[in-house]
Amino acid sequence: MRRDAAGLAGLLATTGVLHFVAPKPFDGIVPGSLPGSPRTWTYLSGAAELAIAAAVTHPRTRRAGALAAAALFVAVFPANVKMAVDWRHAPPAKRAIAFGRLPLQAPLIAWALRVAR
Numbered sequence: 001m002r003r004d005a006a007g008l009a010g011l012l013a014t015t016g017v018l019h020f021v022a023p024k025p026f027d028g029i030v031p032g033s034l035p036g037s038p039r040t041w042t043y044l045s046g047a048a049e050l051a052i053a054a055a056v057t058h059p060r061t062r063r064a065g066a067l068a069a070a071a072l073f074v075a076v077f078p079a080n081v082k083m084a085v086d087w088r089h090a091p092p093a094k095r096a097i098a099f100g101r102l103p104l105q106a107p108l109i110a111w112a113l114r115v116a117r
Contacts, residue, residue, distance in 0.1 A: 005056055005115045008069060012053035019046025029079040029086070048072060056115065066116035073108045080105065 019026050023042045030038035055065025080101045087098035
């Protein structure tokens with residue numbers, strides 16, 4: 001498997017597993033405008049990450065999986081914005097994490113699109 005695809009799949013799989021193993025931090029960044037329970041959204045996004053990771057690992061589904069990864073990275077951006085807003089008065093280290101996640105989405109999207117090519 002290409003190294004960039006393996007890395008993307010590994011990132012997605014790791015994050016997907018974390019949604020199930022330690023869901024509470026993810027629950028806290030689910031935008032309140034979404035219907036239903038934050039835990040449901042945490043589990044759904046974790047399952048999506050695992051499915052996309054699996055798709056990226058296989059050559060036949062890699063392109064579709066990588067495009068789905070790019071779409072997922074766009075879709076979770078509102079959660080990162082919510083985190084930055086919620087943590088705007090937090091200690092400097094937490095604020096740095098929250099605000100650092102915002103520009104990180106662009107290289108993640110670019111990475112997924114590169115794998116899709």
